[in-house]
Amino acid sequence: MNTSSLRRTLSATAVAGGTAALMLAGLSAASAHVGIDPNKTEANSYALLTFGVPHGCDTFGTTKMTITLPEELDDATPTVNANWTVEKVTQTLAEPKKLADGTSITKRTSQIVYTAKAPLDPQLRDALVLSVKLPDAAGKTLYFPTLQNCEQGQTDWAAIPKEGQDAHSLKSPAPSVTVTAAAPEADGHGAPAAAGIASTSEGTAQAASVSDDGSQARSWAGLIAGVAGLGLGGAAFFRSRAAKAGSTGGAAGGVGK
Numbered sequence: 001m002n003t004s005s006l007r008r009t010l011s012a013t014a015v016a017g018g019t020a021a022l023m024l025a026g027l028s029a030a031s032a033h034v035g036i037d038p039n040k041t042e043a044n045s046y047a048l049l050t051f052g053v054p055h056g057c058d059t060f061g062t063t064k065m066t067i068t069l070p071e072e073l074d075d076a077t078p079t080v081n082a083n084w085t086v087e088k089v090t091q092t093l094a095e096p097k098k099l100a101d102g103t104s105i106t107k108r109t110s111q112i113v114y115t116a117k118a119p120l121d122p123q124l125r126d127a128l129v130l131s132v133k134l135p136d137a138a139g140k141t142l143y144f145p146t147l148q149n150c151e152q153g154q155t156d157w158a159a160i161p162k163e164g165q166d167a168h169s170l171k172s173p174a175p176s177v178t179v180t181a182a183a184p185e186a187d188g189h190g191a192p193a194a195a196g197i198a199s200t201s202e203g204t205a206q207a208a209s210v211s212d213d214g215s216q217a218r219s220w221a222g223l224i225a226g227v228a229g230l231g232l233g234g235a236a237f238f239r240s241r242a243a244k245a246g247s248t249g250g251a252a253g254g255v256g257k
Contacts, residue, residue, distance in 0.1 A: 034065075034146050034157045036175040043138045043182045048079075049130045051175060056122030057150035064149040065114045065128060068158075070142045072135045074099075074108040079129035084114040100136075119151050138181040143174040 032054035040047040056062045065084075069076055074097070078086045091110035098104050114128050134142075145158035159170040167173045 033173060034148060034155075034175055036144065036177050038177050041134070041177060041180045043134060043136045043179050045182065046131065046133050047177075049132060049144075049177065051128045051130070051144075051146065053120060053126045053128065053148070055125070056120060057148065057153040057155055059122055060151040060153060061116075061119030061122055062148055062150050063116050063119050064147075066147040066149070067112045067114075067128070067130070068145045068147075069108075069110060069112070069132075070144065072137060072140070072142055073132055074105060075132075076109055076112055077131040078112050078114070079131065081114065081126070081128060083118070083120070083126060084116055084128070086112065086114050088112060122150075134177075134179050136182075137179050139179065141176050141178045143176045145174045 032052075034054065035052055037050040037052065038047050039050075051065070051067060053062055053065060076088075078088070080086070088109045089111035090107050092107050093105070096104040096106050097108070112130060120126055143160050145156070145160075148155045148157060155172055157172045157174055159173050161167045161170060161173065167176070
């Protein structure tokens with residue numbers, strides 16, 4: 001095979017490979033689910049839950065996202081998004097609910113509704129963020145059924161896997177977050193943090209010691225250099241005086257003769 005034929009073959013292979021990659025990327029984007037990316041999952045912590053809106057309904061743009069909060073949550077604070085308006089939907093409880101601090105509530109936020117100011121292009125994505133306090137329920141998976149309305153059609157991301165079932169096998173799984181155990185604390189500040197402070201203090205002391213030793217060494221070196229300089233300067237001075245004296249004596253002898 002000559003060089004030209006080889007180049008044509010490689011070019012064709014590259015084009016075919018690129019086309020296949022683009023097709024796979026398109027399929028991946030089309031099958032992406034609405035999910036949650038939490039910045040924290042520890043029990044009793046305040047977390048930011050980012051809901052990704054990866055695509056529309058087929059070729060139609062998204063117009064509304066209705067997020068239903070699990071019963072374990074009493075409220076959520078939605079983050080402002082310039083592309084959407086947002087509102088809370090309140091639910092009246094069948095009976096008062098007692099909270100951990102001893103107070104009781106008769107209403108809770110049951111849904112957060114984001115409405116697009118203009119339909120979100122199905123080829124683009126956006127992110128909606130809620131601030132919530134996770135419950136004291138390590139190991140518990142919280143589900144947030146989300147209804148996605150589009151210019152035409154809708155997708156109800158509300159399927160919850162049965163015990164032992166893989167959520168990824170579901171066609172439209174509900175976004176979820178699994179609560180993890182809270183980090184152990186000591187003296188209200190946490191042992192790791194205290195250890196870090198001790199380590200930092202020790203490191204600072206060592207750094208100060210090294211700095212002091214170095215400055216002292218530089219001071220002694222400067223002093224020695226200064227003394228040596230004075231010595232050399234004095235020697236030069238006396239040599240100069242001696243030379244002048246010798247020269248004067250010689251001149252006087254010459255005149256006497």
